[in-house]
Amino acid sequence: xxxxxxxxxxxxxxxxxxxxxxxxxxxxxxxxxxxxxxxxxxxxxxxxxxxxxxxxxxxxxxxxxxxxxxxxxxxxxxxxxxxxxxxxxxxxxxxxxxxxxxxxxxxxxxxxxxxxxxxxxxxxxxxxxxxxxxxxxxxxxxxxxxxxxxxxxxxxxxxxxxxxxxxxxxxxxxxxxxxxxxxxxxxxxxxxxxxxxxxxxxxxxxxxxxxxxxxxxxxxxxxxxxxxxxxxxxxxxxxxxxxxxxxxxxxxxxxxxxxxxxxxxxxxxxxxxxxxxxxxxxxxxxxxxxxxxxxxxxxxxxxxxxxxxxxxxxxxxxxxxx
Ligand SMILES: [Zn+2]
Numbered sequence: 001x002x003x004x005x006x007x008x009x010x011x012x013x014x015x016x017x018x019x020x021x022x023x024x025x026x027x028x029x030x031x032x033x034x035x036x037x038x039x040x041x042x043x044x045x046x047x048x049x050x051x052x053x054x055x056x057x058x059x060x061x062x063x064x065x066x067x068x069x070x071x072x073x074x075x076x077x078x079x080x081x082x083x084x085x086x087x088x089x090x091x092x093x094x095x096x097x098x099x100x101x102x103x104x105x106x107x108x109x110x111x112x113x114x115x116x117x118x119x120x121x122x123x124x125x126x127x128x129x130x131x132x133x134x135x136x137x138x139x140x141x142x143x144x145x146x147x148x149x150x151x152x153x154x155x156x157x158x159x160x161x162x163x164x165x166x167x168x169x170x171x172x173x174x175x176x177x178x179x180x181x182x183x184x185x186x187x188x189x190x191x192x193x194x195x196x197x198x199x200x201x202x203x204x205x206x207x208x209x210x211x212x213x214x215x216x217x218x219x220x221x222x223x224x225x226x227x228x229x230x231x232x233x234x235x236x237x238x239x240x241x242x243x244x245x246x247x248x249x250x251x252x253x254x255x256x257x258x259x260x261x262x263x264x265x266x267x268x269x270x271x272x273x274x275x276x277x278x279x280x281x282x283x284x285x286x287x288x289x290x291x292x293x294x295x296x297x298x299x300x301x302x303x304x305x306x307x308x309x310x311x312x313x314x315x316x317x318x319x320x321x322x
Pocket of ligand 1: 197
């Protein structure tokens with residue numbers, strides 16, 4: 001969904017590794033990339049490690065893998081995809097090629113539709129090739145003395161593409177359609193399937209630590225453009241019954257169980273607003289939506305909010321009564 005072009009470099013925006021406990025690391029994207037790329041969670045038991053999600057920008061994924069190599073105390077047995085958005089899923093191709101023995105865990109629905117994941121990856125790689133070709137074409141129209149810096153950038157982008165163009169996603173080995181307990185060696189976690197943020201969401205709950213790694217379903221500012229609103233709200237009710245001391249989201253800072261009320265109230269407001277104003281177009285719904293939900297900080301937060309709100313109102317209108 002958030003396609004980053006081949007020429008984009010994010011070297012200055014390194015990910016932050018936070019140690020949450022002796023068994024869990026939370027790897028957070030730089031604030032500037034908060035809405036463009038995903039957070040990861042690394043969970044290590046006595047025998048096995050499990051990683052939730054991969055950074056979606058491939059240069060970022062490569063840097064992530066070099067750091068991950070150093071952090072692993074046990075073999076990486078499992079790679080878990082929280083849902084099929086490209087900023088969580090596509091980097092798995094690099095992780096699978098680096099850790100060929102790791103088993104891929106996905107929601108049953110993603111497993112059944114895995115050809116779409118292959119298509120997503122091919123589309124990304126085609127996008128790189130096209131953006132390089134376009135840059136090259138533009139460069140050739142520049143006066144000769146202005147071409148030099150572009151030549152270097154384009155050569156670097158081509159070298160990256162050469163490295164990546166044969167990447168493939170390997171098929172999942174574990175498809176989840178009900179609550180599933182996994183033992184990493186004296187360390188158990190629960191995988192909880194939902195159809196809420198997308199139609200193939202997985203959350204990971206670690207009861208003994210009161211930790212919920214819920215990816216985009218538990219973002220403070222979630223993307224509701226493909227939401228199943230009623231199932232998402234039901235999921236919040238399920239979570240209310242769990243012992244949770246810390247929530248690790250797919251985007252943004254770690255937060256508390258109480259903060260889950262923020263996305264919940266916003267999603268309810270979207271559904272209610274659409275139901276109350278069936279005559280309004282999406283544009284009108286955006287304009288008439290209660291303004292107190294809008295973030296006060298200008299810039300990225302407000303821009304993302306408006307895009308996400310529009311997508312949510314559009315989705316709620318399209319799926320009304322379902
Ligand atoms: Zn997502």
